[in-house]
Amino acid sequence: MRHRSVADLMTPNAVVVQRGTSFREIARLLEEYDITAVPVIDEGERPVGVVSEADLLRRHIEKMGPATAEALMTSPAVVAHPEWSVVRAARTMDEKKVKRLPVVDGAGRLIGVISRSDLIQLFLxxxxxxxxxxxxxxxxxxxxxxxxxxxxxxxxxxxxxxxxxxxxxxxxxxxxxxxxxxxxxxxxxxxxxxxDDTAAQPGRPAAGPAPSTPDLFP
Known part of the structure; x- marks a missing residue:
């Protein structure tokens, strides 16, 4: 059996921002592309954090500090790798309490984003x-x-x-x-x-329970 991986479900060519991207520009991108968060990348295209709608709202309420991606982002970024199973990606989202994960290659460069909505595709x-x-x-x-x-x-x-x-x-x-x-x-x-081969026989114990396999969404 072949199970789909993060690479199969992720969104490539993700919308990204730089450290110096402004509050207003981030808000515009979230609205334009109908997304709830955006990765922040460095000069080497490596994700260094994520700015979400919650981060923007927090800054709007507190009105403290510079309103750039670097100041707004949650860092470090929690990332996934393309070869990961969707089970591992789902568990990472659950454990880290995030809704999406930047996907990076072997050099740590951003190659896509996988979100909860992407994982839901499995059930379609x-x-x-x-x-x-x-x-x-x-x-x-x-x-x-x-x-x-x-x-x-x-x-x-x-x-x-x-x-x-x-x-x-x-x-x-x-x-x-x-x-x-x-x-x-x-x-x-x-x-x-x-x-019934589960009944105990002389010289042979009864068959044990079946090996477990991980649930998709814990």
């Missing part, structure tokens, strides 16, 4: 595409389950698995793998099994 993935990935990648290639054994129904990202698979221990694995597919909101398990 077509149901047919989700169904095909589960049938072909999860069930057939990964678990070796014949396509005819399981019925996969997807409605608005809600996945229902029904049918019978050979071993009981594969059921929680299948559910967790389906939950990790991009665009899946929830998985309803209606699977049955032919052989």
């Amino acid at each position: 993935r077509r149901d047919r595409a989700i169904q095909e990935e589960i049938l072909e990648d999860v069930l057939t290639r990964t678990l070796g389950v014949p396509p005819s054994a399981v019925t996969v129904e997807v409605t608005d990202g809600m996945v229902t698995l029904s049918g019978a698979i050979r071993r009981r221990s594969l059921i929680p694995v299948a559910v967790r793998l389906c939950e990790s597919v991009d665009g899946v909101v929830e998985v309803l398990d209606r699977l049955t099994f032919e052989e």
